[in-house]
Amino acid sequence: MTDFTPRIFSGIKPSGGLQLGNYLGAIKRFVQMQDTDFETIYCVVDLHAITVWQDPAELPGMTREVAAGYLAAGIDPERSILFNQAAVHEHAELAWLFNCVARVGWMNRMTQFKEKAGKNAEKQSLGLYAYPALMAADILLYHATHVPVGEDQKQHVELTRDIAAKFNHDYKVDFFPETQPVIEGPAMRVMNLRDGTKKMSKSGESDMERINMLDDADTIAKKFRKARTDAEPLPETAEGLEGRPEARNLVDIYAALSDMTPEAVIAEHAGAGWGAFKPALADLAVEKLAPISGEMRRLLDDPAEIDRTLARGAERARAIAAPILKRTTEIMGLIGR
Template identity: 45%
Template sequence: MAKPRTFSGIQPSGELHLGNYLGAIKNWVADQEHYENFFCIVDQHAVTVPQDPKLLRERTRSLFALYLACGLKLEYCVLFVQSHVPAHTELAWLFATITPMNWAERMIQYKEKKEKQGEETSVGLFSYPILQAADILLYQPKYVPVGEDQRQHIELCRDIARRFNDRFGQTFVIPEAFIRPQGARIMSLTDGTRKMSKSDPSEFSRIHLLDSPDAIRKKIQKAKTDSIRGITFDDPARPEAHNLLTIYMLTSGKSKEEVAAECAGMGWAQFKPLLADSIIATLEPIQKRYQELWSEPGYLHELMRENAAKARAVAEQTLQKVRDAMGFLSLEGSLT
């Protein structure tokens, strides 16, 4: 039987951090043999806010190399850059013509970002979820691994697919959000109630995958804690304790019960060096492989070219079905 297909996308608008790895990429790597995977670096989403062109190109290449360094294997996945596959923007436009305005207006993330950007809010930011739906549906996946904060966007994608199918005939698979309960939300080191984010202005809120050991130790040392003796999971009054224990559990490979027993009698002065060492040991092989790949730009470029061709072959097949269903005249074959 064919493996179920998955699609995942991530922006190259900042450095990957520990939350990205533990919440998503580590799981992708662990399960990659069981699925037919499409991983997309969504650089066209990144430009919904101003970007430095040179930095965007560098971050896109870096993210491609870092995905591979984290353990994604090209025999199990297609790893490609969104802008290398023109079908994404064409399908987004076609979806925009059938998507009601109020569907896009209800998106919570758009409302939040609009408040920050004010009059500088772009049409692209408003239509971002429609492009996201095109990204996904081009590859007809069964599952879309996402964080809880993206659930609403996946529901919009499903609504668009159903609307298209109802209007033009069965064309799209209706994808399912795949949200893992454990480790899906790694929180900020400076605020245990907020998700770790590359957009946070404080560098001490997150650990980048390419941070040096000294930088990691410094950030963990400064991580927000409390004055309660003993470190425990699941106390609503202690979100930072829960977050740091979760990071230790996921980087050490120990069970929740093992970590709870090990750390119950510890103070923060004893626990923080232990956590820092665990993170450093987790990231060391990733950083080593990344440096090897980054030192061979020609090899990286060729991998990008090969994978873009694989993605285009699948995306164009879907897009042609859409064109035919909507009544566009093709120059291929007969005109009758």
């Protein structure tokens, strides 16, 4: 078996602004992974964004906002590779090659397409249907061995493993790794502050449903103080959160922001009423998030510097990607590269 370099790849789509779910479910862990033995590669996946219509006047700003979020949260562009996907054309090229490896039946099993397309599947772009092959290309273009994902993305990593295995089998090589998903953390799914049964989303009806990563300290505090709860105080044990989605969500957010387990949060605040817990959560959130939002605003005031940072990252990314793509084409019998 090939001895692959321990390497992490992950990306965030620029489609409407970063919110707390992006930070707790992804970026916070990305920052921590810089201190591990993995080489870390992080991307703004703008090619994924255009699988649905994006205003070309707004997309550059959304791309820079995600980059600013990475940087403000602590991604070091010297220790990690940070770039936007469209700047490395090898992503699109490998995606086409994988379109010829992946099977239609595999794509038909992808639940996210069914959820996003709904009853109008026939009217959706081919890109939306086939984008799991691009996601596989994103990962395997760097021979990434691990991908930090939420539960809702685990299926795509499994597809990536299927594509790698079929490629290796069909061409009788041991070229692509069997990438492993990394799923961990107390707040992998940050839920809506108004409805704890729904995931926090950038496209929710009310801005009070979510914490935007560009919210200032006063707005962050206000949203947590007004977050929906139930009438009961915090339970004595974590099991007491069963059937209480809003309560569980706020406890999970507190746990993730404080690097505690939900059980430890409950032990510390057992029996507390929401009149005490929500202000404590608001204060913690302001302490942790307001410096990030302030730094994001500072970075966004100088978009040219963000662009330079992404361009430097793209050069480093291509140094890894180009030889892997070239070898892929050679294995497949394509000439002229």
